[in-house]
Amino acid sequence: MITRSQKKKLENVTVVRNRFVQIPIDLVIDIFGRLPVKSLSGFLLVSKLWETTIRNGDFFTSRVLVAFIDIDRQRQLQDWYLFSPSSSSTSFVSCGTFPLPNPEREYNAHYVNGLISLGYGKEHQFITNPSTGKTINLPSVKVRAIVNEQEKLLIHGHGNRPKSTQHQVHTLGAKQKPWRMIECNIPHRCLSDGHVYINGVVYYVAYTSADLSQLSLMRFDLKSEKLDLLTSLSPDIGARHRHDSITLINYQGKVALPAKTSTYTYEVWIMDQDAETRVWSKKIFSIERCEDLIQLSLHITGTTHTGEFILAPRHYCEGFHVIHYNPDTNSFRNIKVEVNEDYEFKRRCTRAIVFSDYVENVRLL
Structure with missing residues (x-):
């Protein structure tokens, strides 16, 4: 009444x-x-x-997002300081605090559609929205992406665990049963890094074969919730990444694996996942012309929507730079990330993560 x-x-x-x-x-x-x-x-x-x-967010423009990760060993926390640099200035976005059992560990972070997932294990998984500064805790979340305006989460066995066929999916904010089992007849062990989301599909690298000796590219279609093996990595790619972390990037809509081969040179293995024949091609480029930045030990962290490669250091240093390299014109754009003296992490060895093509998200977590 x-x-x-x-x-x-x-x-x-x-x-x-x-x-x-x-x-x-x-x-x-x-x-x-x-x-x-x-x-x-x-x-x-x-x-x-x-x-x-x-x-719809047509007025949101994509840009680089830089995270500097400060460690609080006494309280077992990681403090994430997020900045968005441009050619003219650097803007502070937000700060997130994550309670983690071993804060010194380099927990893997994955970015899609303005949200970042972070963590490891069953009880220390987080989803954070840098734009709003809000964070929620989730169990065993490994990969996340968006389809039909829904955020979906995929969990599976990873790290040093045996090969697994147990996989579950959760739709963020859904009212139905929170976790759903999905079928996969390919036993594999997912690497803790190396994921990329392209056009409704999550791609990641995993060990396959009976003895888990083969590196393969797996794919998970978010609409059909089908998980399968797309192709094996060639011996040349596998040898290059066997003892180094694997980064997957979106290169003009194609899956790509970048690697630093020397002080000056980089190679990028590219595959058209939609082609009938799975063939890897290779691009090689040099940054020798940027001699004043060589001492920064730059690594490829991603690409922009215009096809530029993003290069950046893996730790904070005075004069932290993010480099945009255009392979078509062989030209560079250099953006310096300015951080004022008030931040204590500048005085320590602080890990840095660069997310390319960051777009603000209005989602309320």
């Missing part, structure tokens, strides 16, 4: 909401483009039109 005062309040809310809806959509988009993401999140409930406009 609705009282008279409650009815009056509902009518007032409806009137205010209708006034918002009458604002021209072009003006709404212009206003949205000037507001921080934290403010946009609060407008999702105003109207269906506003929600659709915000989630």
Whole structure:
């Protein structure tokens, strides 16, 4: 039974909401483009039109996101300081604190659609939204991506565990059963790093074969929830990455594995996963022209939507630079990440992670 005062309040809310809806959509988009993401999140409930406009996010531009990871051994924490550099300035985005049993460990982080997953094991898995500064804790989350406007999480055996056929899927925010078993008839052991999301499919590297000696590229289709082996890595690629961490990147819509072969040179193995024949091609390039940056020990961390390779150090240093290399024009763009003296992590050996093509996400975790 609705009282008279409650009815009056509902009518007032409806009137205010209708006034918002009458604002021209072009003006709404212009206003949205000037507001921080934290403010946009609060407008999702105003109207269906506003929600659709915000989630469409055409006014969000992609950029590089840099995470500097400070370790608090006494409290068993990792503090993540997130910055977004541009050619003119560096903006502080947010800071996240993660309780982890061994904070000195280099926990693997994966980025998709404005969200970052971090952690290891059954009880220390996190999803964080850098734009809003919000974090939630999840069990055994390994890979995440988006399909049909839903965030999905895939968990599986990894690390030093035996090969596994047990895999589960969880849709973030779903009301149905939280974890669902999926079928996979290919026993394998997933590497703790080396994942990339491209057009609705998650690709990752795993050990396969009876003795787990073969490095293979696996794929998980988020729409069909089908998990299978796409192709094996060639002996040349396997030998190069056998004793080094594996990074998978999206190179112009194709799966690619980059590697540093010398002080100056890099190679990138590229495969068209949609072609009938699975063939790896190789690109080689040199940064010898950037002699003033060679001492930074740069590694390929990803690509931009325009096809530039992103190179950056793996630890913080004075004069931290992010390099954009264009293989088509053989040209470089150099962005320096400016961090003021107030941050204590500058005085320690601090791990750095660079996420390419970061786009703000209004999702409320």
